[in-house]
Amino acid sequence: MYISVVILSYNSITPLERCLLHLIEALKPLEMANEIFVVDNGSTDGSVELIESFQHKNEHLISTILFNENKGTTYSRNAALRQVKGEYILIIDSDAYVTSQAITSLINYLKHNPETGIAVPRLFYRNGNFQMSCDKFPTLIHKIKRFLFLKKFEKITNYLQSAKAPISVDYAISACWMISQKAFMDTGLFDENIFYSPEDVDYCIRVWEQGYKITYLPDVEVVHDAQELSRGFRLSMFHLHHLKGLVYLMRKHKYFWGLDNLYQRLNRIR
Numbered sequence: 001m002y003i004s005v006v007i008l009s010y011n012s013i014t015p016l017e018r019c020l021l022h023l024i025e026a027l028k029p030l031e032m033a034n035e036i037f038v039v040d041n042g043s044t045d046g047s048v049e050l051i052e053s054f055q056h057k058n059e060h061l062i063s064t065i066l067f068n069e070n071k072g073t074t075y076s077r078n079a080a081l082r083q084v085k086g087e088y089i090l091i092i093d094s095d096a097y098v099t100s101q102a103i104t105s106l107i108n109y110l111k112h113n114p115e116t117g118i119a120v121p122r123l124f125y126r127n128g129n130f131q132m133s134c135d136k137f138p139t140l141i142h143k144i145k146r147f148l149f150l151k152k153f154e155k156i157t158n159y160l161q162s163a164k165a166p167i168s169v170d171y172a173i174s175a176c177w178m179i180s181q182k183a184f185m186d187t188g189l190f191d192e193n194i195f196y197s198p199e200d201v202d203y204c205i206r207v208w209e210q211g212y213k214i215t216y217l218p219d220v221e222v223v224h225d226a227q228e229l230s231r232g233f234r235l236s237m238f239h240l241h242h243l244k245g246l247v248y249l250m251r252k253h254k255y256f257w258g259l260d261n262l263y264q265r266l267n268r269i270r
Contacts, residue, residue, distance in 0.1 A: 167215070197241065
């Protein structure tokens with residue numbers, strides 16, 4: 001098996017259909033045996049019927065895992081990751097739309113740069129605006145600033161937007177990750193003590209702990225039509241899960257206000 005793809009679905013019928021159409025088309029030119037796992041977290045908007053329709057038409061390619069309730073991001077992804085057989089693992093959100101060129105470029109980078117465990121593309125919103133998909137490990141103060149002013153940050157040219165060559169980053173949001181099989185086997189599954197977020201930060205820290213890098217490829221572009229469930233001022237369960245996960249993350253990796261000790265443990269030079 002060449003590529004294993006893991007997609008999560010939760011009441012996202014419109015972007016999910018677009019995601020699957022783009023993905024299936026993107027895998028065709030590769031002419032290798034690939035697999036797609038679609039995991040649904042108890043959707044009630046018709047997503048399940050859509051997924052089953054796609055599976056019926058692509059039985060050789062698509063496998064489904066259907067839950068009756070929202071199991072969160074870590075438990076759900078792990079249900080698929082326990083079954084993957086691919087040499088490379090593509091983790092994408094149901095609102096991310098990949099191309100064959102993007103997939104090939106991410107894999108080629110991993111092939112020629114084995115020190116990288118996860119390769120990630122430059123992400124854009126559907127309207128073409130740049131998305132700040134990579135960042136430094138979150139401290140409490142930085143997380144508050146990102147939560148309140150992310151749109152402002154994205155409008156200001158930063159090192160991600162101006163990058164012309166691959167650069168290592170602390171972490172990348174898990175909207176589109178390409179992981180080498182070796183890095184996945186060394187790092188393991190997602191931490192199920194985190195329900196929704198920041199499971200991506202935790203995983204990237206653990207990839208760094210295994211001696212790999214997270215590498216951002218600015219010349220590889222993917223559209224991420226983000227639903228941004230935890231953003232905004234209206235309190236929701238996603239905010240609460242995110243806050244709980246953030247506190248857990250900082251306690252687990254023994255940092256809170258500053259990153260110096262964490263960087264030292266990871267041999268991460270800034």
